[in-house]
Amino acid sequence: MQLTWSQIPQLPKAEGRIQAIDLARGLAIGLMIMSHAVSGLVGIRNVPDWGMVPIHFLTKFSSSLFILVFGIALAVAFLSHTQSDDWPKRRLKLCLRGVEVWFWYKALLVIEMLPFYPPGDIVDALLYGRFAIWTEILGFYAIALLWVPLMLPLWARAPLWSRLATIGVFIALTVWLQSLTFGGNDILKALLVDHENHYAWGQISRAPLILVGLLIGESLLRCYFEPAARRRLVLTLLGLGALMVGGFYALALASGDVHAAMLAVANNVGKHPPGLEFMLFSLGGALVLLALALAGGARAAKVLMPLTVIGTDALKTFIFHIVMIFLVLRFLLQGEGLYSYPQALGIGGLLIIGAAAWIWVTRWMAAHR
Structure with a gap:
C-alpha cells in the first residue's frame, strides 16, 4: 500500500493476538527488572566497571521500548474502534485501567520507600510533594491512560502529515517548556516535561514516544500478517534503530571519549x-x-x-518485582548490600521467571474456579 501525506490510519482488524508485541513488551520489562534488581540491591555506585558498560548500559533500551509498545498496543487494540458505537465503553475501560494503575503506583510507592524513608516523607510522596524512583514509570502510565484515550479519535481521523506534525509540536513544546521555571513549581514541571532533580516521567516530553508507537502500531496491523510487508517493516525499524545508535556513537566519537559517553548513559545522564x-x-x-x-x-x-x-501482563509483573525487591529482599530480609553484582543479576533473572510463573498460576486458578 502506497503511503500519502493525506492518508488517514488504515486499520484492519488483527487476526488474533500478535505475540510479537507481548515479546517486545516482555523484553522491555525484563531489562527493567534486571536494572531494578541491580540498582535496588547493589546500588549504582557499587556496580563494577564491567557491569556498568556494557550490561547496565544496555538496559537503557527498556524505558523507550516500554513506552513505544504502550503506543503500539493502543493502536492495535483500540484505534480501529474509535469510530464505532462502543467506543465510549472502550474509552471508559482505558480510563478505569488508568485508575487501577494509579492505585498500584501509590501502593508500590509506599513499598519502595519503606526501607529508606520516614513516614512523613512517604506521605509527602503520596500527596505529590516529592517523587520516588523505581515506581514512577507506573505513575506516568496512570496519567497517560487518562488523556491518551481522549485524543485517539482525533488521531484516527487525522491525515499522516498532521500526525507527524503533532509529534514535532510535542518535541518543540518540550524544548520550550524545559527552559521555563514554572514559577518554581518543580513538581509540575517534572510531571509535564521531566526535571533534573526528580525521577518523574513528563507527559509532554514522553508523548512523542507514545505517538510514534501509534504510527508503528498502525503499520503493524497492515503489515504483520503479510510476509513481504512485514519484512519491509522489520527492515525499516532495524535501519532506523541502527541509524540512531550510530548517531549516538558519532557524537561520542566527536566528544573524544566513547567510553565516557557510554558510562554517562549507563548512569542515566540525559534520562x-x-x-x-x-x-x-x-x-x-x-x-x-x-x-x-x-x-x-x-x-x-x-x-x-x-x-x-510477563509481556502479557505488565502490571502484574511490575507489582511482583517491586514487592520482591523492596518489601521482601530489602525490608523484610534486610538484604541491602548483601549481594554482589553477579548475584543481583541472578536475582533479576529469577524474578523474571518468578513473575511469569505467578502470572501462569493466577490464570490457572481463575480458569478453574
Missing part, C-alpha cells in the same frame, strides 16, 4: 529530562529490539516464553 545522546541510544536500541521481536514472531515468542508471558 531526566531526556537528552539527545541518551535518547538516540535508548530509542535506537528499542527500535532494534522491536524489529527483532517482530522478525521472530510467534516462534521467538514461544522460545522466549517467560519474557512473552
Whole structure:
C-alpha cells in the first residue's frame, strides 16, 4: 500500500493476538527488572566497571521500548474502534485501567520507600510533594491512560502529515517548556516535561514516544500478517534503530571519549529530562529490539516464553518485582548490600521467571474456579 501525506490510519482488524508485541513488551520489562534488581540491591555506585558498560548500559533500551509498545498496543487494540458505537465503553475501560494503575503506583510507592524513608516523607510522596524512583514509570502510565484515550479519535481521523506534525509540536513544546521555571513549581514541571532533580516521567516530553508507537502500531496491523510487508517493516525499524545508535556513537566519537559517553548513559545522564545522546541510544536500541521481536514472531515468542508471558501482563509483573525487591529482599530480609553484582543479576533473572510463573498460576486458578 502506497503511503500519502493525506492518508488517514488504515486499520484492519488483527487476526488474533500478535505475540510479537507481548515479546517486545516482555523484553522491555525484563531489562527493567534486571536494572531494578541491580540498582535496588547493589546500588549504582557499587556496580563494577564491567557491569556498568556494557550490561547496565544496555538496559537503557527498556524505558523507550516500554513506552513505544504502550503506543503500539493502543493502536492495535483500540484505534480501529474509535469510530464505532462502543467506543465510549472502550474509552471508559482505558480510563478505569488508568485508575487501577494509579492505585498500584501509590501502593508500590509506599513499598519502595519503606526501607529508606520516614513516614512523613512517604506521605509527602503520596500527596505529590516529592517523587520516588523505581515506581514512577507506573505513575506516568496512570496519567497517560487518562488523556491518551481522549485524543485517539482525533488521531484516527487525522491525515499522516498532521500526525507527524503533532509529534514535532510535542518535541518543540518540550524544548520550550524545559527552559521555563514554572514559577518554581518543580513538581509540575517534572510531571509535564521531566526535571533534573526528580525521577518523574513528563507527559509532554514522553508523548512523542507514545505517538510514534501509534504510527508503528498502525503499520503493524497492515503489515504483520503479510510476509513481504512485514519484512519491509522489520527492515525499516532495524535501519532506523541502527541509524540512531550510530548517531549516538558519532557524537561520542566527536566528544573524544566513547567510553565516557557510554558510562554517562549507563548512569542515566540525559534520562531526566531526556537528552539527545541518551535518547538516540535508548530509542535506537528499542527500535532494534522491536524489529527483532517482530522478525521472530510467534516462534521467538514461544522460545522466549517467560519474557512473552510477563509481556502479557505488565502490571502484574511490575507489582511482583517491586514487592520482591523492596518489601521482601530489602525490608523484610534486610538484604541491602548483601549481594554482589553477579548475584543481583541472578536475582533479576529469577524474578523474571518468578513473575511469569505467578502470572501462569493466577490464570490457572481463575480458569478453574
